[in-house]
Amino acid sequence: MTRRAALAASAALLAIAPALAPAWAQTPAAPVEGFHATLIEIMRNAPRLGVRGRFDRLAPVMNQVFDLPAMTRIAVGPAWTGFTAADQAALTEAFSRWSIATYAARFDGFAGESFATQGVQATANGDQLVRTVLNRAAGQDPVVLSYLLRNSRVVDVYLTGTISELASRRSEFAGLIREGGAARLLSELQRRNAALLG
Numbered sequence: 001m002t003r004r005a006a007l008a009a010s011a012a013l014l015a016i017a018p019a020l021a022p023a024w025a026q027t028p029a030a031p032v033e034g035f036h037a038t039l040i041e042i043m044r045n046a047p048r049l050g051v052r053g054r055f056d057r058l059a060p061v062m063n064q065v066f067d068l069p070a071m072t073r074i075a076v077g078p079a080w081t082g083f084t085a086a087d088q089a090a091l092t093e094a095f096s097r098w099s100i101a102t103y104a105a106r107f108d109g110f111a112g113e114s115f116a117t118q119g120v121q122a123t124a125n126g127d128q129l130v131r132t133v134l135n136r137a138a139g140q141d142p143v144v145l146s147y148l149l150r151n152s153r154v155v156d157v158y159l160t161g162t163i164s165e166l167a168s169r170r171s172e173f174a175g176l177i178r179e180g181g182a183a184r185l186l187s188e189l190q191r192r193n194a195a196l197l198g
Helices: 005-027 032-045 046-065 070-084 085-104 167-196
Strands: 114-122 128-135 142-150 151-157
Touching: 005 114, 032 046, 032 128, 032 142, 032 151, 046 070, 046 085, 046 167, 070 151, 085 167, 128 151, 151 167
Parallel strands: none
Antiparallel strands: 114 128, 128 142, 142 151
16 A cells, blocks of 8 residues: 555544544443442542532433433323323422432442443343442442433333332332322422432
């Protein structure tokens, strides 16, 4: 190959490289790993940030990585379609805040924890299940966390690898909805937010 041809080939590769980069850089596990990196960062700074500071750091990341509106609909279940648009919007806002506040309150310190991705499994309907573990301090068993991704966003979390968080929420929310419909569920979510955030 002549020097001129080699230069031309190099230039062509450089020209197409930016277009190819997203295809290999954005792996199915990337959103979860980015979320985990944020969690570790806020854990390291937990006392300085306080629960509200941790909430503020988590909110933009969780709104990007988690499909919180879809998670709200799944958690509410069949009753969702009977609610007014205003009730649906209010519940989505309250459920989203509660989800973020729960992580902000739970991850309140750092003792050498780390996250590790164990693998990615495609489901029959095209979703992706990202299997991870939270490695805790010496002497404590790791916590298995699996994230179900649809269209590259989390729509459910499986605790210990098998227990669907949203299935648990749906069972819990069904009782509240029977008690007083959307208003009762909204009131309870707002109460929990206030308790977590002070």
